[in-house]
Amino acid sequence: MADVRLLTEPFDPAAELSAFAAAYPEAGGIASFLGQVRAGGGVEALELRHYAPLTLPAMRALGVQVQGRWDLDGLLVIHRSGVMNPGDPIVLVAAASRHRRDAFAAADFAMDHLKSESWFWKREQANGQWRWVEPREQDFEDIARWQ
Amino acid sequence: MADVRLLTEPFDPAAELSAFAAAYPEAGGIASFLGQVRAGGGVEALELRHYAPLTLPAMRALGVQVQGRWDLDGLLVIHRSGVMNPGDPIVLVAAASRHRRDAFAAADFAMDHLKSESWFWKREQANGQWRWVEPREQDFEDIARWQ
Amino acid sequence: MATKLIFLGRLEDLAGRAEDEMSPKAPLDWKGILEWLGDWYSSDLVDAVDGHRVKIAVNGALVADKSGIVVGDGDEIAFLPPVSGG
């Protein structure tokens, strides 16, 4: 069963990963990806909005899809919503498996789908002004690799 | 500059990842892989031997190669030597980058090369008996993907 | 009871607010919704909402063909521009 969470408050990725690794001692390997708000580039804050009736159910469906596609012992998906500052964690995905290739592919796939298909809208604050971020072409190319 | 370490004592992967993420706030993303001694399967302990004049220099050369191949802000490679128990961390690789694909590929590549080309010899203890582990065919297939 | 409207992402900027309510006398179809929006909001918002890039959810369920929806008292309609998550 995947552990899928949508959080409106900060979380500690190291503590989450530590607990996840300890929960799957038979896994042998854990691949993970941590996305954090980039420092520099003039962005003062980042906000992710979600639409509650869609966002978490779709994240859970993604978790089921990933677990069906690869042979995993465990899957962790944590995504922030709300206002974040540079350096704050946004998203953490971790896949535990006996097989290194499965763990890497599952984490990679989950990230691509969270980036381009999840129900989040992002805006950035620079020079005190908030501006909505448009989808990136790269994200559509990333997800097309899996089809 | 890559942070490459060969350790003869246990390490805390969560603390290492936390420090690594904090060191690269401009990165945006960190892909990582943690290998730990598998629980179950009857293995009571695992030992990794190395040959000091070759092992760490080759790990450092791998770090240079990975940083030359992908656009990374930082690279962390920690590998244990010595006797370990089920659940103990063996290897931690983390790649920080502005680009998610680069971070994943760099961590994946580094793990494949650590597994099949690094100067480590592994033996396992089961039923009180130590037995050397032979190279796995899968590891050679994994590394061939990059050529 | 009214019908609740939710504007996500940059539609919030176009609408000037994240939520609104409408209380039509009778349930509205897609054409009626666009007309109601046209009375209260800019044509930029109406055009965006009517465009193929904006998806619609009614009562939390994504709609395959927005031209076929009807909303009335107690319903919630959400206007969902392209996502830009993570």
Place this chain on the structure above:
Amino acid sequence: MATKLIFLGRLEDLAGRAEDEMSPKAPLDWKGILEWLGDWYSSDLVDAVDGHRVKIAVNGALVADKSGIVVGDGDEIAFLPPVSGG
């Protein structure tokens, strides 16, 4: 000073030890090394060491062609079977 021998991985089991020393009167070439090993160790070890899967390092440097090496006093020769790391 002697020449130090290092047996890695399963060669340690074949040799019954991880390290040894030899003190030949004159520097030994590859053939001389194999002969010395044959005097003190099993033919299984000699065959393994001579096989193409076992690599050799002299004084910590990997050797491209082991048949060309010569070792003498103060040298260290390591016998490296296929790795099985991580």
